[in-house]
Amino acid sequence: MxxxxxxxxxxxxxxxxxxxxxxxxxxxxxxxxxxxxxxxxxxxxxxxxxxxxxxxxxxxxxxxxxxxxxxxxxxxxxxxxxxEDAPFIATQVAKGAKDGRECLLFTTNTGDVVSLDRNSDWQLKPFGDPPQPVPYLEVRDGLQARVSREVFYQLVDWAEEGGQGESAGKLWLRSDGKEFLLGSY
CATH class of the missing domain: 3.10.540.10 (duf1285 like domain)
Structure with missing residues (x-):
């Protein structure tokens, strides 16, 4: 078949x-x-x-x-x-420019290149044992990629700590002029 x-x-x-x-x-x-x-x-x-x-x-x-x-x-x-989980895994990430703004570009295990932009579906979902919040992003038409551990560590290196109020104790990524929650610490 x-x-x-x-x-x-x-x-x-x-x-x-x-x-x-x-x-x-x-x-x-x-x-x-x-x-x-x-x-x-x-x-x-x-x-x-x-x-x-x-x-x-x-x-x-x-x-x-x-x-x-x-x-x-x-x-x-x-x-x-x-x-079993998400159909794709984000295996690489790079910083690039889109319309004059810094943007994160993810590559999946099947070669898709996905820009994390202001319209992206970015979610933290539990994964692993014990479950920990891990980022997922939409590749296309509701199909998601889970961010691999290696990519996650790169994102942590690029992330910024939140300031006061609700942002305190959280890590944020900036891409396409928007902030995306990476996790709490």
Whole structure:
């Protein structure tokens, strides 16, 4: 099943620049695919890790979220898959300029580059054992990336301590002229 889908995805990738418009595709559900995106970012199909990064990237390009469920979608097929946490992990961060303002740019484990801007969905959610608040940011269309530990430490280095009142005891990031809560200390 994965190889014909890979060929179909290659065709879609040639037709569309960037990501295919999965938000416009609403085929009927074909069923459940034995695929899971693990908490550590590994994609597992029928119990075996997908080792080919181009294949993972193609699958990621047709990933769609509806409520709390995830699907791989083409114009004619829709297969439900499982996601243990977030489908992506932010593995790198860099500072850049956007419209003359400093902006943080995140790169995911599937190669997406996401700007943390004033319209970004940035949340702190519990992760790990014991659960600790960890940042998540939206990559596209409700699909989130959890910030990796290495990236988190870089962000802590760039963060500013809050001043008085409600900001006291908190770390803040500034990106695109907006402050984003990184955590409390």
């Amino acid at each position: 994965a190889e014909p889908l890979f060929q179909q995805l290659q065709q879609l990738q040639r037709e569309f620049r960037g990501h295919p418009p999965v938000h416009k595709w609403n085929p009927d559900l074909c069923g459940d695919m034995e695929m899971v995106i693990r908490r550590d970012g590994r994609w597992i199909h029928e119990g075996t890790e997908i080792q080919r990064q181009p294949l993972v990237n193609l699958f990621a390009s047709i990933l769609k979220r509806e409520g709390d469920e995830y699907f791989l979608v083409t114009p004619v097929e829709k297969m439900r898959i499982r996601v």
